[in-house]
Amino acid sequence: xxxxxxxFVRGVSAxxxxxIGVALTTSSFLVFGFIQVLMLLGLVxxxxxxxxxxxxxxxxxxxxxxxxxxxxxxxxxxxxxGHRELLSARFETDMLAGRFLGSRLFLTVxxxxxxxxxxxxxGSARMLHFMDTPVFCGTACHSVMGPEWxxxxxxxxxxxxxxxxxxxxxxxxxxxxxxxxxxxxVSLSFDLYERPIPTPVHQLHPxxxxxETCHWPxxxxxxxxxxxTRFDLDDASSRRYTTLxxxxxxxxxxxxxxxxxxxxxxxxxxxxxxxxILFTEVLQPxxxxxxxxxxxLDGPDPPAEALRTLDCVDCHNRATHVYASPxxxxxxxxxxxxxxxxxxxxxxxxxxxxxxxxxGSGGADRGIERDLHGHYQRHHAADYPALAPRxxxxxxxxxxxxxxxxxxxxxxxxxxxxxxxxxxxxxxCARCHHRDMVDQDGVAVSHExxxxxxxxxxxxxxxxxxxxxxxxxxxxxxxxxxxQAEFVGVVPRLQTETRSVGTLQDSVE
Amino acid sequence: xxxxxxxxxxxxxxxxxxxxxxxxxxxxxxxCPLKTPLSFLSLVAxxxxxxxxxxxxxxxxxxxxxxxxxxxxxxxxxxxxRQWYDSEHGKHGVTCIDCHGAERxxxxxxxxxxxxxxxxxxxxxCGACHEDEAAQVQASHHATAGQxxxxxxxxxxxxxxxxxxxxxxxxxxxxxxxxxxxxxPNRLSAVSWxxxxxxxxxxxxxxxxxxxxxxxxxxxxxxxxxxESCGKCHLGPDHPQEEIYEESKHGNAFxxxxxxxxxxxxxxxxxMDYAGAPTCxxxxxxxxxxxxxxxxVGQRLSWTLRPAVSKHQEDWKAKRTRMQKVCAACxxxxxxxxxxxxxxxxxxxxxxxxxxxAGEIMALVRERGLLEHPAEFSxxxxxxxxxxxxxxxxxxxxxxxxxxxDYTWWHGIYDVAHNFYFEFLPAARELGDPAVNAKIDxxxxxxxxxxxxxxxxxxxxxxxxxxxxxxxxxxxFQP
Numbered sequence: 007x008x009x010x011x012x013x014f015v016r017g018v019s020a021x022x023x024x025x026i027g028v029a030l031t032t033s034s035f036l037v038f039g040f041i042q043v044l045m046l047l048g049l050v051x052x053x054x055x056x057x058x059x060x061x062x063x064x065x066x067x068x069x070x071x072x073x074x075x076x077x078x079x080x081x082x083x084x085x086x087x088g089h090r091e092l093l094s095a096r097f098e099t100d101m102l103a104g105r106f107l108g109s110r111l112f113l114t115v116x117x118x119x120x121x122x123x124x125x126x127x128x129g130s131a132r133m134l135h136f137m138d139t140p141v142f143c144g145t146a147c148h149s150v151m152g153p154e155w156x157x158x159x160x161x162x163x164x165x166x167x168x169x170x171x172x173x174x175x176x177x178x179x180x181x182x183x184x185x186x187x188x189x190x191x192v193s194l195s196f197d198l199y200e201r202p203i204p205t206p207v208h209q210l211h212p213x214x215x216x217x218e219t220c221h222w223p224x225x226x227x228x229x230x231x232x233x234x235t236r237f238d239l240d241d242a243s244s245r246r247y248t249t250l251x252x253x254x255x256x257x258x259x260x261x262x263x264x265x266x267x268x269x270x271x272x273x274x275x276x277x278x279x280x281x282x283i284l285f286t287e288v289l290q291p292x293x294x295x296x297x298x299x300x301x302x303l304d305g306p307d308p309p310a311e312a313l314r315t316l317d318c319v320d321c322h323n324r325a326t327h328v329y330a331s332p333x334x335x336x337x338x339x340x341x342x343x344x345x346x347x348x349x350x351x352x353x354x355x356x357x358x359x360x361x362x363x364x365x366g367s368g369g370a371d372r373g374i375e376r377d378l379h380g381h382y383q384r385h386h387a388a389d390y391p392a393l394a395p396r397x398x399x400x401x402x403x404x405x406x407x408x409x410x411x412x413x414x415x416x417x418x419x420x421x422x423x424x425x426x427x428x429x430x431x432x433x434x435c436a437r438c439h440h441r442d443m444v445d446q447d448g449v450a451v452s453h454e455x456x457x458x459x460x461x462x463x464x465x466x467x468x469x470x471x472x473x474x475x476x477x478x479x480x481x482x483x484x485x486x487x488x489x490q491a492e493f494v495g496v497v498p499r500l501q502t503e504t505r506s507v508g509t510l511q512d513s514v515e
Numbered sequence: 516x517x518x519x520x521x522x523x524x525x526x527x528x529x530x531x532x533x534x535x536x537x538x539x540x541x542x543x544x545x546x547c548p549l550k551t552p553l554s555f556l557s558l559v560a561x562x563x564x565x566x567x568x569x570x571x572x573x574x575x576x577x578x579x580x581x582x583x584x585x586x587x588x589x590x591x592x593x594x595x596x597r598q599w600y601d602s603e604h605g606k607h608g609v610t611c612i613d614c615h616g617a618e619r620x621x622x623x624x625x626x627x628x629x630x631x632x633x634x635x636x637x638x639x640x641c642g643a644c645h646e647d648e649a650a651q652v653q654a655s656h657h658a659t660a661g662q663x664x665x666x667x668x669x670x671x672x673x674x675x676x677x678x679x680x681x682x683x684x685x686x687x688x689x690x691x692x693x694x695x696x697x698x699x700p701n702r703l704s705a706v707s708w709x710x711x712x713x714x715x716x717x718x719x720x721x722x723x724x725x726x727x728x729x730x731x732x733x734x735x736x737x738x739x740x741x742x743e744s745c746g747k748c749h750l751g752p753d754h755p756q757e758e759i760y761e762e763s764k765h766g767n768a769f770x771x772x773x774x775x776x777x778x779x780x781x782x783x784x785x786x787m788d789y790a791g792a793p794t795c796x797x798x799x800x801x802x803x804x805x806x807x808x809x810x811x812v813g814q815r816l817s818w819t820l821r822p823a824v825s826k827h828q829e830d831w832k833a834k835r836t837r838m839q840k841v842c843a844a845c846x847x848x849x850x851x852x853x854x855x856x857x858x859x860x861x862x863x864x865x866x867x868x869x870x871x872x873a874g875e876i877m878a879l880v881r882e883r884g885l886l887e888h889p890a891e892f893s894x895x896x897x898x899x900x901x902x903x904x905x906x907x908x909x910x911x912x913x914x915x916x917x918x919x920x921d922y923t924w925w926h927g928i929y930d931v932a933h934n935f936y937f938e939f940l941p942a943a944r945e946l947g948d949p950a951v952n953a954k955i956d957x958x959x960x961x962x963x964x965x966x967x968x969x970x971x972x973x974x975x976x977x978x979x980x981x982x983x984x985x986x987x988x989x990x991x992f993q994p
Contacts, residue, residue: 454628455586464589481605485589488582497578 010101014114017096021084024077031070034063035125057146060136064129071122134180137187143168147194150203153413153422154327160410163326170219171326174211201417205323207280213265213317217325221318223265227254229460233469235341236333243340243353247469251460251493261458264316271316273438274308280320281424283437284308286451298451301442321434324425332360332420335407345400349393352400355381360404361420370408375401460493476500547644548613580630581610587628598733614640622695622718623702634701635693635708639721648725651810658722660714661690667891675892682706688748690715690724713748737778742769745795752906755926759919760795768792783808786844798841805840815841817994818862820912823904824870825862827994835994854918856992861915861923863991865908868964869935873903876943876954885946896942903939907931936968963987 015032019025041059044050082092093102093111101111108116136142144155158164163171173183186209193199210216230252238244256262264271270289276282284303287295314320330338336356339345345356355378364373378397382390412419429436439453455461463471464485472489476498480486483500491497588611589596599605617624617633624631638658642649652658663669663685672681682691690712696704713727727747728739738744746757760766769776772791780788784802799815802808817835819826828834835855842851877900880886886894892901911927914920943951959968964987967975978984 455590461586479606481600481608482585483608484579484581484610485585486582488579488586491579491582 010110010114013098013101014111014118017101017111018074018078020077020081020092020096022077023080024074027070027073027077029070030066030073034066034070038063038067038125038129054141054145056136056139056141060129060133061146064126064133067125067129138167138169138173140168143172147190149415150194150199153202153411153416153418156410156413157327157329161326161328166220166326171210171216172206174215179211201415202413202422203416205423207319207323208278210319213319217318217322223256223262224267226256227260227262229260230254231462232459234337235469236337236465237340237347237353239354239357241351243347243349243351244467245347246465246467247463247471248465249462249469249471251462253458253460261321264321265318272313273316274313276303278308278312278314280314280323280426281433281437283443286438286443287313296445298438298443298445301444321426324423324427327423329411329418329420329422329425330407332407332411333357335411336360336404339400339403339407344403346396349396349400350386350389351381356400356404359401360408364408367414370412371405374404374408378404456489456492461489462493464489478502548609580616581612583628584611584615584630595732598731602733602735604732604734609644625700625702634703635717636726637715637717637719637721638723638725639717639719641725642721645725648810652723652725653721655811656813657713657727660688661686661692661712661716661722662714663689671892674890686710686712688712690722690727692716693718735779736783740776740778740783740794740796740801742766742794749795752910754909754913755922756795756913756917759914759917759922762919762921763917765793765918769794785841790845793841793845798838803841803844805843806837818912818916820862820909820916823874823908824866825912831994855994858915859994860988860992861928862912863993864988865911865928865931867991869931870904870908872958872962872965873900873935873939876939876951879951879954880943880946880948883948883950885948885951896939896946899934899938899942903931903934907934 015028019028038059041050041055041063045055045059078092082089085092087095097111101114102109105113107113140158144151144158148155158168169183173179190199232250232252234248234250236246236248238246253260254262257266263269271286272295273286274284276284282303283300284305284307285297285299287297290296319325336345336353339356340347340353345352347353359374359377359381362370362373362377364370378401379394382393382397386393424433426434426437428434429439432440435458436453439451439457441450441453443451443453445451462473463469466472468474472486472493476483476486476490478500487498585596599611604610612630612632614636615632615634617631619626619631621631621633623633623635625633638649638652669681669685672685676684687710691707691710693710693715694704694707695702695718699705701708711724711726711730713723715724715727716722717724726734728744729735730738730744742757742760746760749756750758761770769792772789775789775791776794777783777789782788782802784804785793785797786804799812800809813828813834815834815838816828817831817838819828839851839855842854846854877896880896886896888894891897907927907930910922911924911931914922914924914927940955943955959965967984975984
């Protein structure tokens, strides 16, 4: 058997090309098998090995298989002999002798073909499986996907495979993704891709098929308390609390009303970018649509197919690839104590160090360290020796944050993409919920702050500031009173005020 | 208004008479939150007020109106909010609705999130609390600044320039007439609002805008006391008061002593609460040991240096005495008398040597019908004469008034003289009229101030050395 194989191999190694083909095929097969065994035994766990054995080795295997007949044809052309004469010349007669099931050569070829097909079948299946793993998406095109990979790993969906959202279920989705992937290989090879890569909002599969496999909209969330700690830019880096009771809800009320069963909201945006909203329509019980037009934008309506019905990603557009703002990163590190908030001026100096413009790779690491240490050496020389170890810890945190979020090769700096969760300026909720989004009668879509959240603290010294008693002499006393009334349902009074405490209803009379 | 003891809503909102403006009763829709029978509970009042003034039938949560304003506007206009928060208003519980609250039916009132409000806050509104200040402002020269449509300047801006320049230029300082536009979200015409001109003509018939000096929404007294505040309007080629102040010893000293000037103090008496330097406000408005603060800006001015030929203000001696009381905080009586002698000298020099003869020649030119074009400012000589008095002549006199030597001479009398001898007189001669020429010849030959023009340098120098030339001006150093 082995001898027959050796004679076969010698026979098909027609010339140098054929011999390389045989060597490639055989060695890649053996290496694949060897590594696969090691992986099964748990001796190899490195994720990058997948790139070698599921992509490189099958490719070399097929390349070798193609080289073998190429060598044969080259030999045939060089010698001018026919196939039959070449076969006689390269193989002993017993290999070629006719038998009941065919010659021994034929049986060898047939047997090896079966092995090859099996190997390629298994290999392809393993390859497809491997290509479904996040490590493939994140590292195969390392330079391009670097920013997305880094933010994905730090996200709430870090354990959800990329393909669960970006490919979706079914053969159609798989084929789409492979065609799309082939184009990506081309654009990577010929450097045709944009930097930073644009958000694939239009390629994402519908939320019904992706997000809603885990997060179904009928689940009622009610109100969720959202606490944020911020630090001021003053010398003491004073702690400020913002606490919102988010009216997440579902069904008839709350923010998730937008996507609850039976409700529909659709909109058209400038260039279909989903950022500047031209108009929005809300489905009415009678099946008609109530339309709100954006008075800030003029121009003709886009075609009907450009209307988009709101789903999860219209607001949660950065549910996974979350690009945290530098200020939020510093605040979080301070809140968790990873950076010591008792270092004087630390919020200011840490933020300045993190957002500096640093050249080249590694420039940021050096720059952040020099920036922070330099400041305290110059301006807090007496305290510097005591501060230095705490500054080292801060430097580590800031360097890690910078490495994760800033990718100069991809032109990804701070805040590269709009985030539509919440509202900052004209983003997020404020794309539709503003005073210039009006219906036919000029009535604006609701845009009150307390429509979506109760405000329990707002850059306040305490996390539940507005639930505390009113304080005389506080410029914000009226704000405090109003927000507490909104949340609690009772208008609070100062001790010195003559009116007794009552409910809202009582105080109307 | 009377507040009933339980603080319940007054069913019939009433307008409160504020001080009369030029004989007319002015009604403010605002009531002062700190001047109620419950004023000892200063922080209670705005709440009650918000309930009684503004709450409409739809008000979903009475007593929380001001807070509801803040809930959105803090987010939408953080700068505005922060100014208010840090202001004295913020510290004393004077909230959005206390100034912007309106009555349904007010000319400029509009309904906003369930409350009746108005964008425009007028001196009558501010006067609901700041009664004395509002009354002084209404009586002041500042309050009349918007009534300029008949002035030569306004004619020039509209005819030579054009309406947009008049709106964004002239009226931004002088104040425009705020007009209503029912299609505008806040019912104010965009051509007339924003405007914080000091003589703004408001729909409620009050005049002026407190925010011209006490800018929104900090309404800072420190800002109003700072020279830059006046310098928004009092600068430029025709009345460079800010530049003159910066040149003067007063300005020098102020910019060196700003930090010690105690600008945001409640009491701000020169010599007691600060002594480094005076600002514009110190001399023209603020309190001294001997007199209280006034918001009537002309009360310490003896001259009006605005017209072609200077005039004494009505009751000028009393007004000069008031200014001299300010000077006395830092200067002795002989110093003060000496300063005024020098100041009067320049005013008289300008008037007698240049302004009067130039005015007479210009009158003669007009009288004899020598101008080519009929419209005012359509002839070159009119522009030359205009700049002689309106720009250069004012610069010289203002320079002397505020102790700015460079403006008195190089930007002042020097320019006046150069214009007079080498632009104005040649332009008049060019008209080729014998009577005009005879008048010019007589002036240059017979007037001892001008006769140097035909003499040789050596004899003039000799007259300077001997003091003879100076004696010609000997009678000018007095009012």
